[in-house]
Each structure stands twice: as structure tokens, then as C-alpha cells.
Amino acid sequence: PGCDIFENNSNFIKLKIQTKMEKKIFMARVADQSERYEDMVDFLKDIIEDTSEDVSMDVKNLLSVGFKNLISSQRSAYKTVQAIEQNKKYAEYSSDCAEYKEKISKELETNCKKVIDIV
Numbered sequence: 001p002g003c004d005i006f007e008n009n010s011n012f013i014k015l016k017i018q019t020k021m022e023k024k025i026f027m028a029r030v031a032d033q034s035e036r037y038e039d040m041v042d043f044l045k046d047i048i049e050d051t052s053e054d055v056s057m058d059v060k061n062l063l064s065v066g067f068k069n070l071i072s073s074q075r076s077a078y079k080t081v082q083a084i085e086q087n088k089k090y091a092e093y094s095s096d097c098a099e100y101k102e103k104i105s106k107e108l109e110t111n112c113k114k115v116i117d118i119v
Contacts, residue, residue, distance in 0.1 A: 021047050028062050037070035038111070045118050067115045074108045 024043045031040035044063045048055055078101060084090055085097035 021051065025059065025062070028066065032062070032065060032069075035069070037066045037073070040066035041070060041111075041115065041118075045114070048118055063115075063118065067111075070111055071108065074104060074111065078104045078108065 024047045028040045028043040028047075031037070031043060041063065044059060044066060047059055048063075081097050081101045081104060085094050085101060090097070
């Protein structure tokens with residue numbers, strides 16, 4: 001009889017963890033639809049850190065989508081600022097653009113490191 005209690009407790013814990021994971025997956029999808037890719041990656045990071053098992057292909061695909069979209073928007077912003085910085089018409093603002101470009105570059109690096117740490 002004692003084993004049944006432990007077995008039931010174990011199943012309850014698994015069910016509770018599964019429910020928590022399902023909520024995080026749902027919220028990652030909400031973040032994706034809201035184009036809040038940093039939040040999406042954070043929700044998925046929590047899932048990956050909270051599980052001792054291999055994550056599902058669904059979680060891996062969501063992480064890939066979140067990371068790709070997060071990084072691509074930052075890369076696009078970097079390229080845009082760089083183009084403005086190099087435009088002779090805006091030469092008087094080139095140092096301001098260089099500072100802004102550096103800020104974007106640091107954010108990009110931080111997000112790349114975040115995903116590398118997750119994987």
C-alpha cells in the first residue's frame with residue numbers, strides 16, 4: 001500500500017510539472033503571436049531548465065523560431081543604423097549613430113549568448 005501512495009505522488013508531481021510546462025509553451029506561443037521574441041525565448045528557457053528529460057521537438061522548434069526572429073530584428077536594426085551612419089547626408093550624426101549601433105551590437109551579443117547557454 002505504501003508504494004501506491006508514492007507512485008500516486010510521483011504521478012501527481014509529473015502532472016503538475018507537465019501542466020506548468022504546457023502553460024509556458026502556451027505563453028511562448030502567445031509571445032510569438034505578439035512578436036515579443038525575447039519573452040518567447042525566456043519562456044522556453046524556463047522549460048528547458050526545469051526539465052531533466054530531453055525537450056520535445058515542439059519546444060526545440062519554438063526556441064528556433066523565437067531566436068531567429070529575435071536576432072533577425074536586431075540584425076536588421078544594426079544594418080539600418082549602419083547605413084544611416086555611413087550616409088554622407090547624415091555625417092554630423094555619425095558619432096551618435098555609432099553609439100547607437102554599439103548598443104544594438106551589445107544587445108545582439110547578449111541574446112546570442114543567452115541562446116547558446118540555453119542549448
